[in-house]
Amino acid sequence: xxxxxxxxxxxxxxxxxxxxxxxxxxxxxxxxxxxxxxxxxxxxxxxxxxxxxxxxxxxxxxxxxxxxxxxxxxxxxxxxxxxxxxxxxxxxxxxxxxxxxxxxxxxxxxxxxxxxxxxxxxxxxxxxxxxxxxxxxxxxxxxxxxxxxxxxxxxxxxxxxxxxxxxxxxxxxxxxxxxxxxxxxxxxxxxxxxxxxxxxxxxxxxxxxxxxxxxxxxxxxxxxxxxxxxxxxxxxxxxxxxxxxxxxxx
Amino acid sequence: xxxxxxxxxxxxxxxxxxxxxxxxxxxxxxxxxxxxxxxxxxxxxxxxxxxxxxxxxxxxxxxxxxxxxxxxxxxxxxxxxxxxxxxxxxxxxxxxxxxxxxxxxxxxxxxxxxxxxxxxxxxxxxxxxxxxxxxxxxxxxxxxxxxxxxxxxxxxxxxxxxxxxxxxxxxxxxxxxxxxxxxxxxxxxxxxxxxxxxxxxxxxxxxxxxxxxxxxxxxxxxxxxxxxxxxxxxxxxxxxxxxxxxxxxxxxxxxxxxxxxxxxxxxxxxxxxxxxxxxxxxxxxxxxxxxxxxxxxxxxxxxxxxxxxxxxxxxxxxxxxxxxxxxxxxxxxxxxxxxxxxxxxxxxxxx
Ligand SMILES: Cc1ncc(C[n+]2csc(CCOP(=O)(O)OP(=O)(O)O)c2C)c(N)n1
Ligand code: SF4
Ligand SMILES: [Mg+2]
Numbered sequence: 001x002x003x004x005x006x007x008x009x010x011x012x013x014x015x016x017x018x019x020x021x022x023x024x025x026x027x028x029x030x031x032x033x034x035x036x037x038x039x040x041x042x043x044x045x046x047x048x049x050x051x052x053x054x055x056x057x058x059x060x061x062x063x064x065x066x067x068x069x070x071x072x073x074x075x076x077x078x079x080x081x082x083x084x085x086x087x088x089x090x091x092x093x094x095x096x097x098x099x100x101x102x103x104x105x106x107x108x109x110x111x112x113x114x115x116x117x118x119x120x121x122x123x124x125x126x127x128x129x130x131x132x133x134x135x136x137x138x139x140x141x142x143x144x145x146x147x148x149x150x151x152x153x154x155x156x157x158x159x160x161x162x163x164x165x166x167x168x169x170x171x172x173x174x175x176x177x178x179x180x181x182x183x184x185x186x187x188x189x190x191x192x193x194x195x196x197x198x199x200x201x202x203x204x205x206x207x208x209x210x211x212x213x214x215x216x217x218x219x220x221x222x223x224x225x226x227x228x229x230x231x232x233x234x235x236x237x238x239x240x241x242x243x244x245x246x247x248x249x250x
Numbered sequence: 251x252x253x254x255x256x257x258x259x260x261x262x263x264x265x266x267x268x269x270x271x272x273x274x275x276x277x278x279x280x281x282x283x284x285x286x287x288x289x290x291x292x293x294x295x296x297x298x299x300x301x302x303x304x305x306x307x308x309x310x311x312x313x314x315x316x317x318x319x320x321x322x323x324x325x326x327x328x329x330x331x332x333x334x335x336x337x338x339x340x341x342x343x344x345x346x347x348x349x350x351x352x353x354x355x356x357x358x359x360x361x362x363x364x365x366x367x368x369x370x371x372x373x374x375x376x377x378x379x380x381x382x383x384x385x386x387x388x389x390x391x392x393x394x395x396x397x398x399x400x401x402x403x404x405x406x407x408x409x410x411x412x413x414x415x416x417x418x419x420x421x422x423x424x425x426x427x428x429x430x431x432x433x434x435x436x437x438x439x440x441x442x443x444x445x446x447x448x449x450x451x452x453x454x455x456x457x458x459x460x461x462x463x464x465x466x467x468x469x470x471x472x473x474x475x476x477x478x479x480x481x482x483x484x485x486x487x488x489x490x491x492x493x494x495x496x497x498x499x500x501x502x503x504x505x506x507x508x509x510x511x512x513x514x515x516x517x518x519x520x521x522x523x524x525x526x527x528x529x530x531x532x533x534x535x536x537x538x539x540x541x542x543x544x545x546x547x548x549x550x551x552x553x554x555x556x557x558x559x560x561x562x563x564x565x566x567x568x569x570x571x572x573x574x575x576x577x578x579x580x581x582x583x584x585x586x587x588x589x590x591x592x593x594x595x596x597x598x599x600x601x
Contacts, residue, residue: 081319105306
């Protein structure tokens, strides 16, 4: 009997065992990115920015040139890189604390300059790395290490919609929110990421992809239940969909 | 013949950076260094470079970090409060062995202080400033010509050692005009194997998770580099020190005033000299220590003159190491010294 390879690990993914908790969305998105890098054949042309957050060791897994940024400053680092290497594909990978709390300024201004980069935003509604504290995207009522009784708007305000915010700016070219909590949405997200990266390769400008992600460990849920929570609760607060696609044919 | 031009310190600095191959500038406006970004915004596009007015100094230093990761000659400039905001970034640059150039045209502090000349960021610059065990190479000019020469040196040293280099000048130096000779455009060919952008799986990082077999080793490497810098990068000027019985120690604008004071004091028969550190880190410790022996033999003093309180003086104390008496003349409000007050200080002190 002959055997045919139907599926194999992407070339741009290393053999290292990932440190992510079982079922964590970070590993899913890493794999999608590695597949896309392979499909576009840009392993030597992509430069990643690793954030400070659970994905800080991104360069251990995605086998591309990578620069580790300080907490929140990935968009500024990406700007510096892209301006020196306009022909390379610069991908800034960031969590919600990184992108929307400490790095809000850098995030919005890079978007507002229309930097020709692709930002991959992992919204897991929590600070994974530091042990489950409130994030700017933590839902009202959501319990975290620093909102023991649940997030209260009277004290903590409301979750911030990153796509909605960036959509107020004129320069961005592509903005979309997606999720990776089931196989159908994983495939969809891959296509969205691919489109975003394609736009960068075509020098179209700034693209932003928000991915609703889980953090089973700090949500205190099983991977399966955490994916259900994204489906039932999280996406009600953060509606999935395209916010802007300037490349869409009329 | 070389062309002599009359240039303002800040503008001379910017042009010198361009001649040294700097093609990327990221910065946020702050007085008294605004001429630098204004100049760069016009000049860099002419030479195929990039100027970005960043949204903050935090962003500026991280844009520099990104550009340096690609091996580019990149810089930022600011003044005291802005440099405070850059400290985390400077620590990351040092931790990741990146060759950035950062300019601090110092103003009065603490807090908003004022926009007048100051040297109150001395300790922040020479002792690291941010978190962790690291050192910046710190150079201090005292004339516009020296601003030009040292700016070029900043880029050379940054790339030679893969280390961030800071040039500190008080606001006076940035604002005043003097005749200068600029060097020709330097044809930079940095052939670097560690940079991102060549698709060699380069990783720029400062995270070393394991204490024993990673961070300890990384820090040992950094310390070895700092030792080499200490041995190779000491720079200073001695002015009329050979027969001096007392010595001023001063850098930047106050050192110029000391020179004028020395000339007058010598007319009165008082033999003083000036020791002017040009590299503030590494500090010319050995050379000052030798002078301290000479001063001690004459029962003279080392006189620290700084627009700050007990900052340069701390390094002077370490260098002198108890060999002779040290006195200090300080100014903390943004006014610069005049020679009369320095002369009076010396005359009064001798009584
Ligand atoms: C200046 C600074 N402040 C705080 C931290 C600590 N810190 C590390 S990661 C993190 C939050 C990470 O959360 P997020 O960005 O959402 O990423 P996740 O781990 O959830 O993927 C914090 C606060 C730091 N490293 N640096
Ligand atoms: S803590 Fe949360 S985000 Fe971090 S690896 Fe674990 S599950 Fe993923
Ligand atoms: Mg998070």
